Amino acid sequence: MSASAWFTQLFEMLAALALAPLFLGWVNMCRAWLQNRRAPSPLLPYRGIRKLFHKDALIAETASPLFRMAPYVVFGAMVAAAAVIPSMGTGLPFTTAADAIALVGLLAVARVFMSLAAMDVGTAFGTLGARREMMVGFLAEPALLMVIFVASLISATTALPLIAERLASQVPGLYPSLAFTAVAFTMVLLAENARIPVDNPSTHLELTMIHEAMLLEYSARHLALMEWAAALKLFNYACIGFALFVPWGASIGDVGLDALAVSIPALALKLLVAGAWLAFIETVSAKLRVFRAPEFLATAFLFAVLGLLVHLLLGA
Amino acid sequence: MTGTPLDLQLLNACAAMLLLLSFAMLSQRRIVTLVNLLALQGALLCIATLLLAWRTGKGHLYLSAALTLGLKVVLLPWLLHRLIRRLEVYWDTEPLLNVPGTMLVGVVTVVFAFGLAQPIAELANTATRNAIGIAVAVILLAFITMITRRKAMSQVVGFLSMENGLFFGAMSATYGMPMIVELGVALDVLVAMLVLGIFFFQIREQFDSLDLHHLESLKEDR
Numbered sequence: 312m313s314a315s316a317w318f319t320q321l322f323e324m325l326a327a328l329a330l331a332p333l334f335l336g337w338v339n340m341c342r343a344w345l346q347n348r349r350a351p352s353p354l355l356p357y358r359g360i361r362k363l364f365h366k367d368a369l370i371a372e373t374a375s376p377l378f379r380m381a382p383y384v385v386f387g388a389m390v391a392a393a394a395v396i397p398s399m400g401t402g403l404p405f406t407t408a409a410d411a412i413a414l415v416g417l418l419a420v421a422r423v424f425m426s427l428a429a430m431d432v433g434t435a436f437g438t439l440g441a442r443r444e445m446m447v448g449f450l451a452e453p454a455l456l457m458v459i460f461v462a463s464l465i466s467a468t469t470a471l472p473l474i475a476e477r478l479a480s481q482v483p484g485l486y487p488s489l490a491f492t493a494v495a496f497t498m499v500l501l502a503e504n505a506r507i508p509v510d511n512p513s514t515h516l517e518l519t520m521i522h523e524a525m526l527l528e529y530s531a532r533h534l535a536l537m538e539w540a541a542a543l544k545l546f547n548y549a550c551i552g553f554a555l556f557v558p559w560g561a562s563i564g565d566v567g568l569d570a571l572a573v574s575i576p577a578l579a580l581k582l583l584v585a586g587a588w589l590a591f592i593e594t595v596s597a598k599l600r601v602f603r604a605p606e607f608l609a610t611a612f613l614f615a616v617l618g619l620l621v622h623l624l625l626g627a
Numbered sequence: 628m629t630g631t632p633l634d635l636q637l638l639n640a641c642a643a644m645l646l647l648l649s650f651a652m653l654s655q656r657r658i659v660t661l662v663n664l665l666a667l668q669g670a671l672l673c674i675a676t677l678l679l680a681w682r683t684g685k686g687h688l689y690l691s692a693a694l695t696l697g698l699k700v701v702l703l704p705w706l707l708h709r710l711i712r713r714l715e716v717y718w719d720t721e722p723l724l725n726v727p728g729t730m731l732v733g734v735v736t737v738v739f740a741f742g743l744a745q746p747i748a749e750l751a752n753t754a755t756r757n758a759i760g761i762a763v764a765v766i767l768l769a770f771i772t773m774i775t776r777r778k779a780m781s782q783v784v785g786f787l788s789m790e791n792g793l794f795f796g797a798m799s800a801t802y803g804m805p806m807i808v809e810l811g812v813a814l815d816v817l818v819a820m821l822v823l824g825i826f827f828f829q830i831r832e833q834f835d836s837l838d839l840h841h842l843e844s845l846k847e848d849r
Contacts, residue, residue, distance in 0.1 A: 484636050485637065485639070488643070491647070605727060606726055609730055610654075613734065621761075624741055624757055624760045625643065626757065
C-alpha cells in the first residue's frame, strides 16, 4: 500500500466523522422546508455535540461499567464501519479488510451494546426502547443481508469495493432486481436509523420512541458520542446505498489527489440528493404504530427477495 | 454482462412489475384498491403485449393488446367498481392468514413456480421464455389470493388476476394464442363476470353477506 492510499483512507474517515452531523443537519433542514417551517441551521447538530461535550457527565448509581463503555464501543464501531465502506474510493487499504457481511456484523455489535446499555440502568423506558430496537433490528438485518446478497450475486463477490466497481462498470440499463433491492434498502435505512415510518427522531413522547428511549439515561460526553454515532450511522447507511446502487463517481482503483478531486464532489452531490429524498419520504409518510413495524420490515424483506428471484430468473 | 436490447429490458421490467403487483394484491385488504391493482395489472399486460408485438412484428398481438386494454383495463374494473358501489362492500375484513405469513407463503410459491417453469422455458424458443416462470408465479399467487379470502368480491378479483397470469404465460411461451382462442377467452371472462355479478346479489339476498363460508354448510344441517 502506498502512502497516498493511507492518506486517502485517513482523509475518508475524518471526512465521514466531520460530515455526518452536517448530513443530519441537511436532512432536518430539508424536512423543515418541506413542512413549511423555518429551517434550523444545518450546523445545529455540531452545536449540540459541542454543548454536550462541555457539560459534566452524570451517571446513574445502578450503572455498571458496561454503561460507561457502551458509547465508546458504539462510536468506535461506527468509525470502523465508515472506514470499511468505500464512500470515496474502492482502492483504499481498509475497504478490503472486511466484506459486506462483516460490515453488517459491525453494525449489529453497535446495536447490541446500545441495547445492553439501555437495559443496564434498569429504568422502564430504557428497557422498552431496547426491546423495540431489537425487534426492529432482528427484522431489518435479514432484509439488509438479502439486499447485499442480491448485489453480490450480480457482481459475484461479497467485498463491498468490488461490488461497487463491478456494478459501476455494468452496461447501463433497466435492472428490475436492483430497483427492487433499492426500495428494500431504503426501507431498511429508514427503520435502522429511527426515521419516520418506524420511529420519530424528534419525538419527546416516551411511549412511542425507540432510539431516544435508549439514550434517556445518558448525559454530557456520553450522550454526545451516542448522538454523533447516530449521525455517523445514517451517513454510513447512505454510503452503503451509494456503493450498491449509485457507484458512479467514487474513484475506482487509483487513490491519488486527482481521483479525490472527482470523488469528493460526487459524494457531496449524492449526499445532497439523498438527504433531500430522505426528508421527502419522511414528510409524506406517517409514523406507523410499533406493532405495524414488522409488517413494514417484512415488506422490505419481500422486496429484497423479489429482487433476488427476479435476478435469478430474468438475469436482469 | 452483455447488453440486452432495450425492448427486452422493458419486457423484463414489465414481468417483474407484474410479479410485484401480484404480491401487492396478496397483501391488500381494501377491495377498492384491489380492483385498482387489477386494472394496473391489465395495463402492464397491455404494455407488455404491445412491446412484444413491436418486437416480433406480429399483427394479431396489437389486436390482443387492444382487447386487453378495452376489457381488462376499462370494462372489467368499471363493472367491479359499479358492483362494489351497489353492494356497498368496501372492506374485506378477516383475512385467513396475517400479512407477513401470506407473504412468506407467496415467496415459497414463487420459488416453486420458478422451478416448475424451468423445463417449460427450456422447450420454448421465444426471447421472453424467462418470463414463463413469472407467469406461473402470477397464476399461483392469484390462487393464494383466492384461497386466503372469504368474501366473494375479492375471490373474483383473484380469478381475474389468474386469467391475466395465464394470458401472460401464453404470450411469453408462444407469442400469444391464436386470435379465435383469445377472443373466446375474453368473451368467457366477460360473461363469467356478468354471471358472477348476478350471483353476488343472490348470495347477499340469501345470507345477508358476501362471506362464502355460508355456502359450505348444507341446507339440512342448518
